Amino acid sequence: MLIRGRDTGFTHPHASEITPRALYEGRRDLLKLMAGGVLAGGALGNTWAQGTARPGKEAALPAGKSAVAGAMTMEKVTAYKDAASYNNFYEFGTDKSDPARNAHTLKTSPWVVEVEGLVKKPGKFDLEQLLKLSPMEERIYRLRCVEGWSMVIPWEGYSLSELIKRVEPQGSAKYVEFVTLADKATMPGLRSGVLDWPYVEGLRLDEAMHPLTLLGFGMYGEVLPRQNGAPVRLVVPWKYGFKSVKSIVKIRFVEKEPHTAWNKAAANEYGFYSNVNPDVDHPRWSQATERRIGEDGLFAKKRKTLLFNGYEAQVGQLYAGMDLKQNY
Ligand SMILES: Nc1nc2c(c(=O)[nH]1)N[C@H]1C(S)=C(S)[C@@H](COP(=O)(O)O)O[C@H]1N2
Numbered sequence: 001m002l003i004r005g006r007d008t009g010f011t012h013p014h015a016s017e018i019t020p021r022a023l024y025e026g027r028r029d030l031l032k033l034m035a036g037g038v039l040a041g042g043a044l045g046n047t048w049a050q051g052t053a054r055p056g057k058e059a060a061l062p063a064g065k066s067a068v069a070g071a072m073t074m075e076k077v078t079a080y081k082d083a084a085s086y087n088n089f090y091e092f093g094t095d096k097s098d099p100a101r102n103a104h105t106l107k108t109s110p111w112v113v114e115v116e117g118l119v120k121k122p123g124k125f126d127l128e129q130l131l132k133l134s135p136m137e138e139r140i141y142r143l144r145c146v147e148g149w150s151m152v153i154p155w156e157g158y159s160l161s162e163l164i165k166r167v168e169p170q171g172s173a174k175y176v177e178f179v180t181l182a183d184k185a186t187m188p189g190l191r192s193g194v195l196d197w198p199y200v201e202g203l204r205l206d207e208a209m210h211p212l213t214l215l216g217f218g219m220y221g222e223v224l225p226r227q228n229g230a231p232v233r234l235v236v237p238w239k240y241g242f243k244s245v246k247s248i249v250k251i252r253f254v255e256k257e258p259h260t261a262w263n264k265a266a267a268n269e270y271g272f273y274s275n276v277n278p279d280v281d282h283p284r285w286s287q288a289t290e291r292r293i294g295e296d297g298l299f300a301k302k303r304k305t306l307l308f309n310g311y312e313a314q315v316g317q318l319y320a321g322m323d324l325k326q327n328y
């Protein structure tokens with residue numbers, strides 16, 4: 001239920017519907033989201049952890065259950081503390097613990113995503129516009145890193161196709177390129193030459209239009225923590241994690257396959273497609289098994305990696321007739 005605050009003039013959720021901690025810690029973000037109409041009518045009781053309270057670290061970002069086939073899993077959700085502290089976000093350092101330690105400098109507001117290239121309606125979308133573009137859905141996806149670990153994360157967002165339809169790609173648009181912010185002042189990792197900044201990723205247009213491709217704004221019922229790619233990122237559940245580009249500032253529609261950051265860094269190790277595939281090894285290690293973060297005790301078994309990260313029924317037809325060893 002929404003009530004109108006007497007002293008502030010802002011509409012805010014009834015106090016009983018939100019954890020007190022989030023109310024004051026995330027208050028400014030929360031008010032902004034509500035001013036943008038995002039939280040209006042949202043159900044704060046999330047389903048992702050069967051009644052478990054949300055972490056209360058960031059502003060609430062409630063979402064309805066997704067109707068997209070394959071967007072849910074019965075697997076155990078990774079603990080928030082693991083998902084928010086074991087990260088790759090090279091703009092903040094190459095160690096897994098660097099992003100959580102360093103990303104506090106990332107300024108996520110104001111935030112504008114520029115959509116350009118081969119579209120009939122190019123334009124700039126600020127975060128509030130993006131948040132309002134489509135209803136917020138909750139999706140529980142596996143994220144599988146090329147380094148052999150995986151997590152199960154409840155994401156909040158909506159299909160990227162909602163934005164793509166809005167900007168009307170031209171017939172000549174065959175690929176979509178995504179560009180991360182590259183700000184030397186706030187991203188210490190940019191001093192290293194490990195990647196050619198800005199971080200660039202790409203999808204074929206039909207992959208980008210696939211309903212499972214998520215434009216993500218939150219996780220665990222809250223807005224994304226900075227280290228996970230706030231305020232807006234991609235989540236492409238059937239591809240290796242590096243395709244899920246964080247903190248996006250530009251989306252460009254192009255004719256030719258984009259030159260992606262990891263492909264430029266090591267083309268023989270990171271192909272354009274990077275579909276999760278247990279039969280195609282990374283040149284330096286196997287991709288047949290994975291370690292689920294949170295299960296890494298002495299006796300924890302490695303899991304067998306599934307083709308397309310287990311999303312074969314949903315996305316297999318995108319690659320019909322393609323040699324997946326050639327197009328790795
Ligand atoms: N801009 C940017 N996006 C990025 C990365 C990065 O270094 N920079 N790392 C990628 C990799 S390798 C992985 S596995 C996922 C990890 O996402 P998570 O930290 O939210 O779990 O983010 C991807 N997106």
Ligand SMILES: [Mo]
Pocket residue numbers: 088144145146147240241242
């Ligand atoms: Mo990764």
